[in-house]
Amino acid sequence: MKTYRLAIIPGDGIGPEVVAQGLKVLDAAGRKFAFTTRRENFDFGGARYLKKAQVLSDEEMNALRAFDAIYLGAVGHPDVKPGILERGVLLKLRFGLDQYINLRPVRLYQNVATPIKNKGPEHIDYVVVRENSGDVYTGEGEIRNQGTGQEVATQIMVYSHAQVERCLKYAFEYVMKRHADKPWKGLSEEDRKAGFIGKLTLCGKSNVLTNVFGLWDRVMNDMAQQYPKVKLDYAHVDAMCIFLIEAPERFDVIVTTNMFGDIITDLAAVTQGGMGVAPSGNINPNGVSMFEPVHGSAPQFTGKGVANPLAAILTVKLMLEHLKEEKAAQAIDAAVQSVMLKMKSMLIGQMGYSTDQIGDMVAGVLK
Numbered sequence: 001m002k003t004y005r006l007a008i009i010p011g012d013g014i015g016p017e018v019v020a021q022g023l024k025v026l027d028a029a030g031r032k033f034a035f036t037t038r039r040e041n042f043d044f045g046g047a048r049y050l051k052k053a054q055v056l057s058d059e060e061m062n063a064l065r066a067f068d069a070i071y072l073g074a075v076g077h078p079d080v081k082p083g084i085l086e087r088g089v090l091l092k093l094r095f096g097l098d099q100y101i102n103l104r105p106v107r108l109y110q111n112v113a114t115p116i117k118n119k120g121p122e123h124i125d126y127v128v129v130r131e132n133s134g135d136v137y138t139g140e141g142e143i144r145n146q147g148t149g150q151e152v153a154t155q156i157m158v159y160s161h162a163q164v165e166r167c168l169k170y171a172f173e174y175v176m177k178r179h180a181d182k183p184w185k186g187l188s189e190e191d192r193k194a195g196f197i198g199k200l201t202l203c204g205k206s207n208v209l210t211n212v213f214g215l216w217d218r219v220m221n222d223m224a225q226q227y228p229k230v231k232l233d234y235a236h237v238d239a240m241c242i243f244l245i246e247a248p249e250r251f252d253v254i255v256t257t258n259m260f261g262d263i264i265t266d267l268a269a270v271t272q273g274g275m276g277v278a279p280s281g282n283i284n285p286n287g288v289s290m291f292e293p294v295h296g297s298a299p300q301f302t303g304k305g306v307a308n309p310l311a312a313i314l315t316v317k318l319m320l321e322h323l324k325e326e327k328a329a330q331a332i333d334a335a336v337q338s339v340m341l342k343m344k345s346m347l348i349g350q351m352g353y354s355t356d357q358i359g360d361m362v363a364g365v366l367k
């Protein structure tokens with residue numbers, strides 16, 4: 001029997017509650033598909049910071065490299081000044097462990113309400129490959145004349161050729177893998193005849209940020225030679241905000257920079273039914289990856305049993321895909337779908353069931 005070593009970071013707010021449901025489902029999947037996990041808990045986050053003034057040390061971060069994967073609930077605390085936990089814990093993990101891809105599948109399931117009129121599951125099914133190591137997130141920049149009327153603050157959008165190349169390589173490979181068995185249904189007859197099996201859309205701002213997107217564009221076009229089955233596409237990020245509402249069926253795989261990816265995936269999450277159902281993975285293809293729901297710690301709802309654990313449960317599905325437990329991942333997906341059919345809403349406090357009950361229901365289907 002296969003055993004996976006997992007580092008668990010339940011974190012703050014609703015994090016521990018939803019992680020408990022994710023682990024319940026993970027255990028049910030393990031029993032059914034013959035694998036086990038050995039888990040170690042880590043208390044990184046706001047609560048520990050308030051008690052001990054510690055964020056995350058290099059030693060603690062390095063200890064995580066020994067695991068097969070990391071599962072994280074949410075990090076964020078209302079009593080901690082913005083930026084401390086984000087930079088000191090979450091981004092330190094993503095950057096320090098070189099998780100250079102943030103994978104965010106966007107899919108509207110049956111019986112899940114979307115605020116977009118006249119769109120259903122057949123229209124919303126794409127994946128955002130968000131670059132996760134560069135951009136304004138690196139903190140490069142300065143503050144001059146702080147606190148004076150002459151203050152100038154800069155935070156620079158930085159991308160190296162190497163960063164762009166490894167991200168695009170992942171995105172192209174992802175399109176190939178996603179459509180290895182069957183071509184993307186959004187392709188035109190003509191595209192299909194031309195041999196395309198999927199589409200990769202670069203989301204940028206090449207009309208203004210000419211340096212950065214000039215680089216992305218060149219690397220993408222060069223790399224496309226090696227992927228003749230991938231149809232290339234481009235959208236400016238502002239226009240993307242229109243398309244994701246008006247015509248989400250236009251997209252298969254979207255690749256974008258860190259900041260734009262952060263923004264468009266919140267928009268995308270709303271179209272797929274809200275933060276209660278949006279999973280993500282911070283991937284280092286050559287190291288340890290970390291899986292976390294897109295939502296935050298929602299401190300005002302802590303301990304009330306009203307949070308939707310499906311984002312955390314679908315995050316377990318992503319983690320299992322990453323661990324190559326494909327069958328277990330598919331079974332969790334099917335179980336989630338069947339439970340969604342019984343729920344009143346995906347929104348916090350309106351589900352018709354408690355956090356715990358939903359975890360039980362999903363795990364129950366896997367029996």
Ligand code: IPM
Nearest residue numbers: 086087090091262265294296
């Ligand atoms: C996300 C979050 C983080 C980000 C914050 C909490 C640092 O918004 O995971 O999307 O900006 O990446």
Ligand code: MG
Nearest residue numbers: 262263265266
């Ligand atoms: Mg975000």
